[in-house]
Amino acid sequence: MSAATPLLSIRDLRVEIGGTTLLDVDRLDVSRGEMVGLVGESGAGKSLMQAAILGVLPSHARTSGSIEFDGRDLLRASVREMRHIRGRRIAVVLQAARAALTPTLRAGTWIDRALALHDVPKQERAARLDHALQAVRLQPTLLDRYPHQLSGGEAQRVSIALAVALRAELVLADEATSALDVTVQAEVAELFRQLRASEGTSFLMVSHDLALVAGLADRINIISRGCIVERGGPEVLQHPSDEVTAALVAAKPPLPSSSEPLT
């Protein structure tokens, strides 16, 4: 696989549900080791895009176009193939960190079962887990805890540790930091950057926090009403030409800056 070919390459993707076109994306690429941002307001199609990538669209959805992952078109992949890719080669980190874990399983057991489910041999699992814990800087003692005994940030690290242990090539981070405290959010964001450097993981960061995405992603795609309306470097987010996105930028209450007089 040459470095020039993107890991994920979406072309002319259309998703129709009940006769309405909800997604109409001409092009979206994520290269290996790249962090790509996908931003837009609620209902723009961010989650639908991820559902399409993971092959979990509603059964009555009609699709056309292609979603190539490492050269394989996911829209035409068999159930068996998707099972091999979903969760394993393409991992998901969700907003509701604790709800993403199984409430009746200790965090360590949860990771171990997921590894087993994805055919990681038993003798290899401990080493993978050790490596993952180090990568996400998680105390091994936390693995004995149930989800309700973890903080939001800790639960999120467990989710990310699983992605690392499975050696996921692409992580879909769906508002992965939105529910966390700002200080914890900054930690998790920093962790994504480190994983990208140490593991070469690619990220599709989906968020409505435009400043966060601007600070992390190499390239940004702005989605509005199902279409990518603007793409470019992080700077496109500051003054988007799409009016819905511009409203999103304008709506964020700013922090006081040192240049304005204090009253």
Place this chain on the structure above:
Amino acid sequence: MSKVRLVATDLEVRYPHTDPAAHPALRLDHLVLGPGQSLALVGESGSGKTTALRTLLGLVKPTAGAVTWQDRDVGSLKGADLRAFRTSVQPIPQDFDGALDPRQQLGSAIAEGWRAGGRRGAEPGEDQDVVVLRLLDEVGLPASAARRHPHEVSGGQRQRAIIARALAVGPKMLLLDEPTSGLDATVAVRILELIERLRTERGLGILLISHDLGVVTWLCTETVVLYEGEVVELGGTKSMLVRPRHPYTAALRRSVPEFGVPFRAPLRPSPSASGIDPRAGCRFGPRCAYAQAETCVIRQQLIRIDGTDVRCTRAGDLGPLDPLVDEPNDQAP
């Protein structure tokens, strides 16, 4: 005439069955909320924000100190006095999806609040339906919302309905726990505008819990920063965020992503080798970039500098911090 204000003095809250040697869940030296005032409580999860709110509402009994409403101890209120307090100080819960009965129409929920609050605020001759319509209008909901169930309206509209229900009892203070979390930025800003309008038009006192410093700046003139149950800084919101005095306030400010500002390394998550025992000395010490073994090993007291209360012995030496500049020993292991 006793003053309409909510005051907390030397408040300490310990939850039962917790280690008596551990620090309390909350220690609030002093807090005053008067009509038309706006005060924010900020801090990370577990810092005591919600405990503070619940204590101010009289739902949690402090183990020391007192909350007073119109100069009377909230803990001693009974009967009609307690009811008057409960109607005057209204909470807006964080989980606004769970705060409404899924089987009750919004208009009926608001009417119930109005009846429970003693049918206040009605003009002569106004019946319940008219009051409900007036409240819906005040919070920016159409009259048709009265007949909708919670699941039939958007998250922003549910939040407006809950605010209308709180207004139905004729409150003097609103205590809001993360009122815009989970809402889209464009929807959230409309809710903030509504809260601000209620403050100016009705003269409501606003206490806001939020972890969004942008929201806090927008809505509140004064801010209390909590860290592990203690006030670390208390003062004017703007000056505090531009020139924080406490290293934790500076770290909070630095954690907020901003356009055109390179992503900055966050606060150290785990105790560093500062040699400071948070049980005896500064609680923030183990994570503080400015910690010095000599000065920070002792219990920190609130000190007043230029109108701001800061719990840091080094605050005087450090001077106002620049939150946009990396901390001194940031790169330390």
